[in-house]
Amino acid sequence: MIKAILIFNNHGKPRLIRFYQYFTEEMQQQIIRETFHLVSKRDDNVCNFLEGGSLIGGSDYKLIYRHYATLYFVFCVDSSESELGSLGLIQVFVETLDKCFENVCELDLIFHMDKVHYILQEVVMGGMVLETNMNEIVAQVEVQNRMEKSEGGLSAAPARAVSAVKNMNLPEIPRNINIGDINIKVPSLSPF
């Protein structure tokens, strides 16, 4: 089982949180802080497994994380999940994001948290791995997006948001989250 999925940036700002077990908002924030503290002090060339985040408890649980450019993707899993498998799953998830957002960057996650959630919902459901085939995930997400579009969307918002983002003078955030560029060593989980 996956107990929680957290995405936060290099400064510990949450970009997506998904707990599969109930915690109060206060507790959630504390978990994020602690996890960030644990993860951020680790070099990039150490292993991706961490034991004993005291908050998401117990010896049965592990933090499995990956660091992509400005973002940390952290999965908290118990012993029924394979460690390398979970790493693979993070990779699948990020690659899917990359496909859905076309060169995903942190800004995409910031402004489209809901969409990221919808994508995640096609990968993990209720703490269990739902689908690992990226094409299948992307296909399902796209069908649903089309449905949304045909209903006219929430408002005409997306267009506005995009233009707004473009016109905004944001502090420079590296846009190079593109997974293709960053050479991450992925253990060969061939047919994932």
Next chain:
Amino acid sequence: MALKIVKGSIDRMFDKNLQDLVRGIRNHKDDEAKYISTCIDEIKQELKQDNIAVKANAVCKLTYLQMLGYDVSWAAFNIVEVMSSSKFTYKRIGYLAASQCFHESTDVIMLTTNQIRKDLSSPNQYDTGVALTGLSCFVTPDLARDLANDIMTLMSHTKPYIRKKAVLIMYKVFLKYPESLRPAFPRLKEKLEDPDPGVQSAAVNVICELARRNPKNYLSLAPLFFKLMTSSTNNWVLIKIIKLFGALTPLEPRLGKKLIEPLTNLIHSTSAMSLLYECVNTVIAVLISLSSGMPNHSASIQLCVQKLRILIEDSDQNLKYLGLLAMSKILKTHPKSVQSHKDLILQCLDDKDESIRLRALDLLYGMVSKKNLMEIVKKLMLHVDKAEGTTYRDELLTKIIDICSQSNYQYITNFEWYISILVELTRLEGTRHGHLIASQMLDVAIRVKAIRVFAVAQMATLLDNAHLLTGNMQRNGICEVLYAAAWICGEFSEHLENPMQTLEAMLRPKVATLPGHIQAVYVQNAAKLFATVLKSQEGNTDGTVTQDTSQLMIERLPVFVQSANLEVQERASCILQLVKYIQKLQQKDVEVAEEVSALFAGELNPVAPKAQKKVPVPEGLDLDTWINEPPSESESEDEQPKAIFTKEEPKHSRARHTEVDEKELARVRCSKTVAAFTAIRREARKQEQANNPFYIKSSPSSQKVYQETPGVDHIPVIQIDLTVPLKVPGLPMSDQYVKLEEERRQKERAEKKKKDKKKRKEKRSGRGKKHDSGPESEEDITPAHMVDIVTEEMPENALPSDDDEKDPNDPHKALDIDLDKPLADSEKIPVRSHRAAEAAKSPVEDRDADGIATQLPKKKHGKEKREEKKKKDKDRERKKSKDEKKKKKHKSEEKDGDLLGAEVDEPVVQSEEPSQASEPPTSNSAEVSDLDFWLSNAPVPSNIQEVPKVAAAEAASAAEVISGGAQDSEPDEPKDAEMEATKPSKHKKKKQKKEKEDKEKKKKKHHHYHHHSDGVGEESVQNGTVEEEEEPLPSMSNYCLLAENSYIKMMMEDADQVYDIQGNLQDGSQVVVSVIFENKCDSFLKSMEFNVLDSLNSKLQRPEGSGPHDSLAVPFQLPPGVSNEARYVFTVQSIVMPQKLKGTLTFIVKTEESSTHEKLDFKLHFTCTSYLITTPCYSDAFAKLLESADLKSSSVRLEGVNMPFHHLLARICFHHHFSVVERIDSCASMYSRSIQGHHVCLLVKTSGQTVSIDAKCDEPMLLGNVLDEIKQTFSQC
């Protein structure tokens, strides 16, 4: 109205959407909280509007704010509103918000039931999908109960997208509503073979989660998973399955044997590291579950270790980490194979990655030996010095102590070295573990008597240099060490070289800055030291010196009397008064030393950590009754504050006590005066005393002592053999010891060599045995000190431990459900709940049409299942008895090693079983259900027996005929070939099988031995004793001759029983008898009919509709020389007596010219042992069983039994269905259980040729008969 709508949409244009909100927050970095609070106000406004789009937008924003840590539960109702929107866009937003912030105590959840039900049945699969996803996050027990049926239906949805989601969510439903597991399980199982890989993977996922918590209920699925494992190419699925097998193997060692091969194949073939790693992990689990003595598995271990080494050597830190993790699992059972990689692991200690270093440390723990302990600890000490970051250093410290103290200091050869290590560790700055070091010091000093002199010297130095430790001692825990130092110096002060100096050190004013509990120990032990000092001073010097000492005490103690800590204060003032009194006496020139030291005479024994808990409450003592009358109601109000205070006190002492550590110390002082306390008070006091060793001394009654407690005399005397006299001034360095130890060992080795040489000289004429002076083995290292480690005391008649308590709150406990039991009607998932009435009014009705449609097949499904279950049960009986046959095929099946073998078998089975023939072939599920059958590749030790008594008169000697018969029955090959040509294909198969069987029969003798030795081996594993393979067991047959004439021979095999769980007959038990019919003549036998005259007690089960005297047709014909087998089920009422049933077999002998009607009478003999089922029993359960009073006992003696004991046991196991519980030398306890649940326990003892069997059973009649039968078995041989 129209205006309002227009207004609403105009408003909307100015509403912020999510992106605006995010942007706004980013633009208000300085006053984020304020900005957000205005946004929340806006959102509240938006939520008040009627426009659902506005609401959805607001809810979407709330979801974002929730992520930032804002509580949005106040909007729960609005979220429900948005969820119920008909537009997918809004619905999705609503469900997302709900999944983020709803939980079990959200009260609006109960409003969602109907909405969710409606969404689940929506024609749009994405509506359903969104609802399922949302539900998976906030399902409550109520929702689970109400929606379980709808979700069940969705598991068979046409779209795989929905199916996989429905399957996954079932796990959550099971957790919240455990009653749904059994009805839903069959369908879940079906999904394992869903054509869609995603659905299949989801089902595997769910079952793996379920099985992980309650593995034993899922053992029966092993064959199915095995099939999936060998066929699936999806690594995700494979990983899950392999992990699952890892959880199942500990329960079923035979499964492990079956798994090893495919897993090793996968290890060799896969390129995916994740899969490789999981395979290795499961292989390790298998190896752990199997007995370690199996030689052919050392290859597997080597393979694992080898692969892991590759992982550890990999530059990828992840693989390195996992490699170490898995290595530590192997370590537990196969330490040798890991130890050879010590170099690699030590190397990992230098890794820059802390996770990896910690894993390596774990491994080191298991790798130490007497030989390398010093070396490893030395290395760790280096790391301690180097380590930056206190967490890692603390971890190192605890590991060092763990490593050294493990299994009762097993690996420490030199305790002086260990003490110096501990002393060195005290120099660590800022460690939290001062108290751990202290408890180790105390433990060693108390339990290892030989070390006390040395320890006391070290501790005195520590006390003297306390200022070194106290630099910043208030902040760190290292000053705890002084607690131990002071106590050791005081308690063992007779070993102090200069007690006066230590006394002064302990009374320094600076001590007053130490924590209270340490000061208390200081004061108390200063008093002990004082006594010692007095003793040494008195007599050899003039009175002034002793008076000076007293004066010192009197001067220094007042500091402590003023202490804020009550304990310190109390002790100090007590002792101060005492010393003043002593001084007075001294001034009168009275010799007091003797009496003062009598105060502290006696020895303290270590008490086991749990001793206190286990003190039985003495008879007549009721701990709950009041000692004094409780104060009246009115009084109690006034007294309350006081009561609270007194309540706190014991808590305090206990808390302090845990600081002292697990090793509680009980002072047992001897004195001449025995207190005139009542027994009860004494008992109570004793407990108190055990709680607090120090209390007793400062209390005025401390001299009242309890002589009945084991005193000094009971402590084992220690032999000290100091080969290396050591006197190291000051604080020694542990490194010295490493060198010294090295030298010592070398010396010993040299000596040994000398001896060896001598021996060799003596032996010169011999074969010239090699005397290798290579690496010394563990045993060669003799400890520097011969040390008796005093074992910890336990109270007399301590209660047995009861430690393994499980967490009662574990939700998975409720899911521990037997899934093989057939479904009862009451177990159906409620189709519509009490809210159904509301539902009827709502538009949900429109889907009822297909609701019914989907329900119908479901009902049918349930029925089918039930039928299947029945069938399975039958199958099981049948198959169990087939085990024997299966075993014969053992050889051939080992080659293909999968289910194929079993499938080939299937047609034959059907032809044998007339009662089954009418039913549709559901071979698959039947096969799957029968784990034993599937596993029978690995031999089953049970279930096979021979009914020793042969009914037929002509059977002179059973064994002879049987072995002869087996040989006789070799088929006439050419004739067979002829027959084959004319036979239908079905027959052919049977034929082939037959041939195989016959071939195997030739090897029968060999096989029996094979099975049986295995069986014994397995049992010994179960019971944790390793039995050596002794000489081969004689062959034992499981057939006995039933009747024979010139035409046909009937042999009865393996009366195998199944207790009928279904209970379709009250208390009914079934016995399956398989009969082999063998054609002995040259003619064709046909129309065979089997009939038995039923007795009151035993009845042959006949197909429905046939009368009680009708005979059963044997479902095959017999060509010449051929034999075949049929099975008959009998129902038996009472099993306490052996039964005999008369029967007849009629058949037609067809020769070329004529056919004659023939008949053969036989007697079926059901012995009492045939009602016993081999049931493994663990020794603790066995002991418990014997204690229970309701067993009647009986015994029997067998004279002149001339066989090895293990043969004897094997024979009893084999013929009488017992299993060995425990075997100690020439004595063994055995257990079996009847089909009606009677326990039968045997204690078999042998001396010379006499074997005595003491037996206990809850049914004396049964027991008597069983014993008679055992006697008979042995009288025959």
